[in-house]
Amino acid sequence: MTAEGPFAVLGLGLIGGSLARDLAASGATVWGYDTDAATMRRARRSGAVAATIGHDLSQLAGAQTVVFAVPVDAAPALMERAQPFLEGAALITDVGSTKRRIVAHAAALGLGRTFVGSHPMAGGDQAGWAASRRGLFAGARVDLCGNAAASPAAWRRARAMWRRVGGRPAARDATAHDAEVALSSHLPQVLAIALAGALAARGIPRNRLGPGGRDMTRLAGSSPDVWAAIVADNAAEVLVALDECQATLGALRSAVAAHDRGAVREAFTHARRWMEASGGRRAQIRRVEGVER
Amino acid sequence: MTAEGPFAVLGLGLIGGSLARDLAASGATVWGYDTDAATMRRARRSGAVAATIGHDLSQLAGAQTVVFAVPVDAAPALMERAQPFLEGAALITDVGSTKRRIVAHAAALGLGRTFVGSHPMAGGDQAGWAASRRGLFAGARVDLCGNAAASPAAWRRARAMWRRVGGRPAARDATAHDAEVALSSHLPQVLAIALAGALAARGIPRNRLGPGGRDMTRLAGSSPDVWAAIVADNAAEVLVALDECQATLGALRSAVAAHDRGAVREAFTHARRWMEASGGRRAQIRRVEGVER
Numbered sequence: 001m002t003a004e005g006p007f008a009v010l011g012l013g014l015i016g017g018s019l020a021r022d023l024a025a026s027g028a029t030v031w032g033y034d035t036d037a038a039t040m041r042r043a044r045r046s047g048a049v050a051a052t053i054g055h056d057l058s059q060l061a062g063a064q065t066v067v068f069a070v071p072v073d074a075a076p077a078l079m080e081r082a083q084p085f086l087e088g089a090a091l092i093t094d095v096g097s098t099k100r101r102i103v104a105h106a107a108a109l110g111l112g113r114t115f116v117g118s119h120p121m122a123g124g125d126q127a128g129w130a131a132s133r134r135g136l137f138a139g140a141r142v143d144l145c146g147n148a149a150a151s152p153a154a155w156r157r158a159r160a161m162w163r164r165v166g167g168r169p170a171a172r173d174a175t176a177h178d179a180e181v182a183l184s185s186h187l188p189q190v191l192a193i194a195l196a197g198a199l200a201a202r203g204i205p206r207n208r209l210g211p212g213g214r215d216m217t218r219l220a221g222s223s224p225d226v227w228a229a230i231v232a233d234n235a236a237e238v239l240v241a242l243d244e245c246q247a248t249l250g251a252l253r254s255a256v257a258a259h260d261r262g263a264v265r266e267a268f269t270h271a272r273r274w275m276e277a278s279g280g281r282r283a284q285i286r287r288v289e290g291v292e293r
Numbered sequence: 294m295t296a297e298g299p300f301a302v303l304g305l306g307l308i309g310g311s312l313a314r315d316l317a318a319s320g321a322t323v324w325g326y327d328t329d330a331a332t333m334r335r336a337r338r339s340g341a342v343a344a345t346i347g348h349d350l351s352q353l354a355g356a357q358t359v360v361f362a363v364p365v366d367a368a369p370a371l372m373e374r375a376q377p378f379l380e381g382a383a384l385i386t387d388v389g390s391t392k393r394r395i396v397a398h399a400a401a402l403g404l405g406r407t408f409v410g411s412h413p414m415a416g417g418d419q420a421g422w423a424a425s426r427r428g429l430f431a432g433a434r435v436d437l438c439g440n441a442a443a444s445p446a447a448w449r450r451a452r453a454m455w456r457r458v459g460g461r462p463a464a465r466d467a468t469a470h471d472a473e474v475a476l477s478s479h480l481p482q483v484l485a486i487a488l489a490g491a492l493a494a495r496g497i498p499r500n501r502l503g504p505g506g507r508d509m510t511r512l513a514g515s516s517p518d519v520w521a522a523i524v525a526d527n528a529a530e531v532l533v534a535l536d537e538c539q540a541t542l543g544a545l546r547s548a549v550a551a552h553d554r555g556a557v558r559e560a561f562t563h564a565r566r567w568m569e570a571s572g573g574r575r576a577q578i579r580r581v582e583g584v585e586r
Contacts, residue, residue, distance in 0.1 A: 278499030
């Protein structure tokens with residue numbers, strides 16, 4: 001059996017579009033679908049998409065792999081529409097930032113054997129086909145989540161697809177995944193827009209920020225539609241993450257208010273230790289200085 | 294009169310070291326001082342520093358411009374030690390992230406006529422001479438703050454020095470400056486370490502984060518000493534900034550808890566509008582797409 005496709009990518013935005021480009025560049029046949037006709041034309045013209053899929057989705061019956069690359073709130077309904085044509089697929093996956101609900105939904109539609117959901121840790125603060133590009137997944141971790149019925153063949157295909165575009169796939173439990181991304185991805189997003197909101201309220205424009213402030217607000221440009229859907233889908237975990245962060249922030253506020261410089265310093269030291277433990281900062285320092293310590 | 298120096302740079306860390314490198318590269322004579330002997334030797338060897346200043350600071354008497362480039366809590370005492378030798382200086386400045394206290398301190402020491410404080414909006418999450426580099430100030434805004442007694446000649450020299458290293462100097466009131474940087478610089482820093490603290494508490498290492506999460510935690514590697522001093526120096530304004538951000542965050546939390554997706558979406562839209570108003574994101578999109586909209 002060949003793993004050459006056809007791959008059907010439903011939704012040609014930043015993630016779906018980039019995946020289509022990389023799969024096509026690797027020699028696979030990619031079929032594309034998008035509700036926006038102009039996007040479909042541009043994807044065809046780019047050469048990434050060999051054929052477009054009609055609105056009735058019946059062409060999906062010929063696809064070996066089907067990728068739902070639409071916002072998390074749109075994926076369940078699109079999967080229902082596609083379901084009659086997915087019997088022959090060897091792998092069904094998605095690219096959403098939350099996994100518990102979509103894994104359960106696929107199982108409820110009788111697709112649990114071939115569905116292995118994906119969450120590529122890649123993206124950007126811009127959306128749409130125009131922002132899609134080759135190499136988006138190079139080196140990116142991709143969490144894979146399936147239910148107990150998912151077949152070894154579907155798992156193998158999911159791993160192979162992401163490796164093919166440069167990703168680093170790893171199996172995760174969907175519930176554990178959603179709890180972690182609430183902290184590692186959704187909380188940073190929420191903090192960025194809270195910071196942007198506070199700056200906007202004071203009338204401080206972004207071009208007055210230094211490099212640190214610009215890093216901390218880059219995510220404020222993210223798509224409101226995509227993110228309102230993600231936050232809604234993972235609301236319970238996002239609330240827990242927010243409360244944990246607000247507790248940390250509250251303790252820091254108390255230390256500042258009490259002029260407890262030792263406690264403030266300790267909070268900064270604690271954060272830096274976390275950076276170093278991940279290897280990120282140390283590795284950077286080694287590169288800069290050209291010596292091992 | 295020539296503006297060629299000698300420039301005396303006290304403190305050869307990330308900011309002072311980078312300034313020394315750029316000034317020297319522009320043809321100026323730079324004298325350097327640092328409490329760390331190894332740093333002094335490295336600065337001499339690099340060619341950026343033509344002569345080192347002894348611990349008694351008496352050589353400062355021959356300097357035309359004196360730059361205090363030490364942490365904000367160390368600057369006042371160092372200025373007191375240097376004061377007997379600063380009579381002949383045409384410009385005295387600093388590089389601290391807070392300006393109200395140092396401007397007042399310089400005036401109290403009788404240096405108000407020649408002191409124009411500086412805050413270059415440049416930096417990085419690494420500290421020390423090893424992190425210093427040419428070009429750090431290229432395109433960076435530099436806020437300049439002096440008291441009413443500061444002479445036009447001192448202002449001119451301060452502007453000229455920063456333009457010489459590629460900066461964009463602008464006069465600001467010191468109190469307004471400190472209130473603004475509490476939001477634009479100190480709050481982002483505090484949010485980054487709160488986020489790092491929340492991730493550390495859950496045992497999530499930085500290498501599990503996507504590009505957005507990495508942006509949002511880069512500042513967590515910043516120097517605890519430097520930042521505990523800045524936060525202490527600007528505590529009142531930092532508390533106001535923290536409260537404003539926590540109010541924004543609290544409203545967002547309520548919307549998530551109430552499953553009020555419209556309100557969540559609106560918060561994201563509000564943040565994106567702020568991004569776009571600053572030109573940042575729109576300009577990026579234009580570059581990516583190659584068309585004006």
